[in-house]
Amino acid sequence: MLLTLLSLHAFAGGDLAMPYQIHTLDNGLTVILAEDHRTDTVALHVRYDVGAKDERDGEYGCAHLFEHLMFEGSANVPGNSFDTWLTAAGGENNAWTSEDETAYHMTFPSGALDVALFLESDRMGFLREGLTAENLANQQSVVVQERYRYYDAPNGQDYDALTVLLYPPEHPYGHTVLGPVAQVQGFTEDGVHAFWERNYKPGNAVLSLVGNIEPEQALGRLRYWFSDVADRGAGEPILEFPEPPSTQALGVMEDEVEERTLYLSWPTVPTGHPDEPALDLLASILSDGRGTRLDDELYYDRQLATSTSAWASANTLSGYFLVEASVARLKLPKLEKEIHRVLDGLQTAAVTEAELDRARRSLRSSMLDHIETPQGRAGALVACYVTTGEADCLDADWARYQAVTPADISRVAATWLTPERQVSLSVIPNGDKGALPGAQVVVLP
Amino acid sequence: MILSLMTALALGQGADAPEVSFSQRVPLEALAGMETEDAVGRAGPDRSHVPAVIPPEILTLPAFSEVELAPGVRGLLMPVPGVRKVGVSVILHKGQLDLDGDTTVASYLTGWTMDVASARWGMAEMSSYTDMWDLSVGSWMEQRRTVVKLVAPKEALGRGLEVLEDVLLHPVFPEAEIKRQIKENKRYLLDNGPTDPKAIARSAVAYGWASPETPWGRRPDVKEWSKVRQDDLIARHQAVLSAPVTVLVTGDLTWDEAQPMLQGLVSHLGGEGEALPPADFTPPTERRVIAVSTPGLGQVQLMVRLAAPERGSEDQGAFELVNQVLGGSFLSRLNSNLREEKGLTYGAYSSYGPDQTRGLWTLRFDTAVDKTALAVGQVELELDRMAEGGMTDEELGWSRSQLISQWNGTLQTGSDAHTAAADWVEYGEDPIVAREYIVGLGAVDVARSQEVAARWLGPDAPRVWVMVGDGEVLRQQLDALGWQAEWITGDQALLGDL
Incomplete structure (x- = not known):
């Protein structure tokens, strides 16, 4: 789970404890409060349990569209006043959307607490009244531009292609977060209203407030500003979904690129699974700079590859492990063999305590860096709560990583990273013949 | 001569300098006042207007505490209470223009590869050791300065300074790394860059703006990359070590704590001279x-x-x-x-x-x-x-x-x-x-x-x-x-x- 909170890197030392208070407002909104008086900053983080996984066919991309629409006005915050008022108060904000959830976050000086809560509560309670056809059309256009800017960049389509290969279309992760252009352009006001009603409600959200606050006062302000935001029930958990296929798949995509890139991935485990820590640490042991196995073997020492990386992704419903490498001249079948040689080495040359210790310390240091800012801590408290039910979960989570042994690393590699379950994607320059044999052309929706 | 902390205090810039003025946070009582003002208990909050904002005051920081750490080595400390990490930058006031009269590949690579390996740590060992102790070490050379920077948790500062000292005084500029850097840069210039619209735009605007006559607009020369040798880097490194030096320290610590740890490092540094500005620049005159x-x-x-x-x-x-x-x-x-x-x-x-x-x-x-x-x-x-x-x-x-x-x-x-x-x-x-x-x-x-x-x-x-x-x-x-x-x-x- 640590890796779902942050990106890689760093040391031991320091304290992972995050003292907090937690309350449930009358309308079902969970609020988490934590003091940090080192600076005047306050961070507000709201996470809705709505992501790509919650979209029905015809709604693909809608959660991400709301990442835009939530700033376009609500009943008492007209037009772009959200940004204008928060910025005038010295604040800033942003948002992100994933397969599982959408997060909206702000930081602001403590004296702007009421402005921030006014804005956040107005869009949670009354966005619908501010949502106009004009705003919708405009943000649909912006999202289409956003997708094109990814697709025009070299290798900008790769992860979308990988999604197609990893998950069947009917799986909650079987479509991309941004959604196909046709669906994004096809959203109607009614459809968007219905999506908002279903997902953007207090019972489907967790809010944290961290920084220069006094918790009792802050709770009073939260109760005040959210008192007219109606309880519209809890979220709708996804209870049934098809398992990702556990058979081999080979895809190929031509692109305007100079180099060949090979993605080898394997369906693995959802967050919270006992094997999650060992898979995270395995990724770090393989690729985290000089002295790690894949990076040394393919990039630094033999310089066969022009880039290498390994990543373990664990989401709510499923996860995957990914090894990625780009090459200038090497054919991808040869590259695949070289990667497998490194993976096989996990069985023949067991991971050492030193390798494992480095990976653990890197992870812990990243976490400590991440929770040093009010916004990082606000996000971590919410992530912990929604994942484990305990907002201050990092110490307990860390214990899971400390329990991993070198034998566990070899075991998870042998269990999950098997050839018969491997999903591969070859990305090659237009007209190139260097893909893995038997690969089928991936068609993006 | 090394100035003692007491000297710094006498100058009014040491430990008795005002602490970071967190008291300037918005008083929480003010927020409490807003609560009663806003009629809690009404049917709902007043959404008819934007709530009042208490503007933040502009944070006051203490002046740098300045000491002479060694002849030709100026020390500057900015205390920052409550932060986990300490930052140390060693700034050698000699850079690319001082060495070569221009921005060159050799001087660029000298700065860039100093931190890769040292007499004590090989490349993989360096990477592993810095990861283990959460040490971030970086080096680079600018037109008039060469900088080696460390950011480390306070409890690992001693280890970090050992690495910084070795990188600064005993870098080895591995041949393999030089070759890799040359290869990567050539690949970017000739292969990957020209297929990336963003990279194309960045380069076009940089070179369209700055004439090749100025160090700001020096064009990449693939042949020049190929000619760089390890000796070129070693010579440049030796040359910058004779520069006057500034050591900047920031974090939750005092000179009393920092100075003893810096002694080994600064005793090998220090030179005379004046820190010069970067090259002049004349913007284009036409659209x-x-x-x-x-x-x-x-x-x-x-x-x-x-x-x-x-x-x-x-x-x-x-x-x-x-x-x-x-x-x-x-x-x-x-x-x-x-x-x-x-x-x-x-x-x-x-x-x-x-x-x-x-x-x-x-x-x-x-x-x-x-x-x-x-x-x-x-x-x-x-x-x-x-x-x-x-x-x-x-x-x-x-x-x-x-x-x-x-x-x-x-x-x-x-x-x-x-x-x-x-x-x-x-x-x-x-x-x-x-x-x-x-x-x-x-x-x-x-x-x-x-x-x-x-x-x-x-x-x-x-x-x-x-x-x-x-x-x-x-x-x-x-x-x-x-x-x-x-x-x-x-x-x-x-x-x-x-």
């Missing part, structure tokens, strides 16, 4: 439009660059506000116009970079290639509108608030604090001067913003426009604008052949 065709792409990458006030000039503060309002924030006129009103782009953002001898204002965005003329026209319109009328009072208010908030967040983490302090040291400033600059933004009014905008953004100010997109469509768009362009290839852009 240029540079176009690059990348067939088949749905979008066009657009950049425009103009001259802007230099660091420390009278116009700097007002122009920083102008930039915020024009394109430097989400709320800016350009982003509002192009994204929020017209849906033409995912985002349009400008940056203002003031150096000692030059200032740059650069806007970057992308849009559908067949909307190029419309989008470019809007940018020209917004530039003209700002040059003619400056900002409104409302815009002045929010742009100032943004910059004050950024200032007040300076000490959020040890890394943030060190980055800010290093920036001030680079330009001969200190926390007091830096705060005065922020306070001075309050004196900028609408008339002043208009005056500065007119001087730098007016229609006569040379602009370099760069457009990277499908050539066939771009030509039609340029016709619609009535503009003539210099057409170059992606390869030419990367190599500065224009």
Whole structure:
């Protein structure tokens, strides 16, 4: 789970404890409060349990569209006043959307607490009244531009292609977060209203407030500003979904690129699974700079590859492990063999305590860096709560990583990273013949 | 001679300097007052108006505590209570121009590869050791300075300083790493860069703006990369070690704690001389439009660059506000116009970079290639509108608030604090001067913003426009604008052949 909170890197030392208070407002909104008086900053983080996984066919991309629409006005915050008022108060904000959830976050000086809560509560309670056809059309256009800017960049389509290969279309992760252009352009006001009603409600959200606050006062302000935001029930958990296929798949995509890139991935485990820590640490042991196995073997020492990386992704419903490498001249079948040689080495040359210790310390240091800012801590408290039910979960989570042994690393590699379950994607320059044999052309929706 | 902490205290800049003024936070009682005022217990909150804001005060920081750590080695300490990490930058006041009279590949690589391995740690060992102890060590060489920087948790500072000392005094510049760097740079210049529209645009605007006659605009030379040898780097490293030195320390510590740990390092450093400014720069005198065709792409990458006030000039503060309002924030006129009103782009953002001898204002965005003329026209319109009328009072208010908030967040983490302090040291400033600059933004009014905008953004100010997109469509768009362009290839852009 640590890796779902942050990106890689760093040391031991320091304290992972995050003292907090937690309350449930009358309308079902969970609020988490934590003091940090080192600076005047306050961070507000709201996470809705709505992501790509919650979209029905015809709604693909809608959660991400709301990442835009939530700033376009609500009943008492007209037009772009959200940004204008928060910025005038010295604040800033942003948002992100994933397969599982959408997060909206702000930081602001403590004296702007009421402005921030006014804005956040107005869009949670009354966005619908501010949502106009004009705003919708405009943000649909912006999202289409956003997708094109990814697709025009070299290798900008790769992860979308990988999604197609990893998950069947009917799986909650079987479509991309941004959604196909046709669906994004096809959203109607009614459809968007219905999506908002279903997902953007207090019972489907967790809010944290961290920084220069006094918790009792802050709770009073939260109760005040959210008192007219109606309880519209809890979220709708996804209870049934098809398992990702556990058979081999080979895809190929031509692109305007100079180099060949090979993605080898394997369906693995959802967050919270006992094997999650060992898979995270395995990724770090393989690729985290000089002295790690894949990076040394393919990039630094033999310089066969022009880039290498390994990543373990664990989401709510499923996860995957990914090894990625780009090459200038090497054919991808040869590259695949070289990667497998490194993976096989996990069985023949067991991971050492030193390798494992480095990976653990890197992870812990990243976490400590991440929770040093009010916004990082606000996000971590919410992530912990929604994942484990305990907002201050990092110490307990860390214990899971400390329990991993070198034998566990070899075991998870042998269990999950098997050839018969491997999903591969070859990305090659237009007209190139260097893909893995038997690969089928991936068609993006 | 090393000055003692007591000497520093006598100067009023040591441990008895005022602590970081956290008491300037908004008093929590004020918020409590707002609660009673807002009629809790009514049917719902009052949403008829924007709630009152208690404006933040501008954070006060103590001056640097300055000591002489060794002959020719100046020490500056900025105490930052409560942060986890300590930052240490060793700044050798000798750089590329001092060594070679120009910016060269050899001097660039000297700075870049110093931190890779040392006499004590090989490449893999260095990487592993720094990961184990959460040490971030970096080195680089600029026109007039060579910097080695460490950021470490306070409890691992001793280990970090050992690495920093070894990297600074005993780097080994491994042949394998030099070859790898050369290979990677050639690959970028010749292979990957020319296929990346963003990289093409970045290079075209840089070389379109800066003449090859100045070190700021020196073109990459692939042959020069191939010629670099390990001995070239060793010689340059030896040469910079004789420079006068500044050691900047930031974090939750005192000189009493830091000085003993620095002794081993500073006893080998220190020289005489004067820190010189970077090369002069003369901006172009004519408008240029540079176009690059990348067939088949749905979008066009657009950049425009103009001259802007230099660091420390009278116009700097007002122009920083102008930039915020024009394109430097989400709320800016350009982003509002192009994204929020017209849906033409995912985002349009400008940056203002003031150096000692030059200032740059650069806007970057992308849009559908067949909307190029419309989008470019809007940018020209917004530039003209700002040059003619400056900002409104409302815009002045929010742009100032943004910059004050950024200032007040300076000490959020040890890394943030060190980055800010290093920036001030680079330009001969200190926390007091830096705060005065922020306070001075309050004196900028609408008339002043208009005056500065007119001087730098007016229609006569040379602009370099760069457009990277499908050539066939771009030509039609340029016709619609009535503009003539210099057409170059992606390869030419990367190599500065224009």
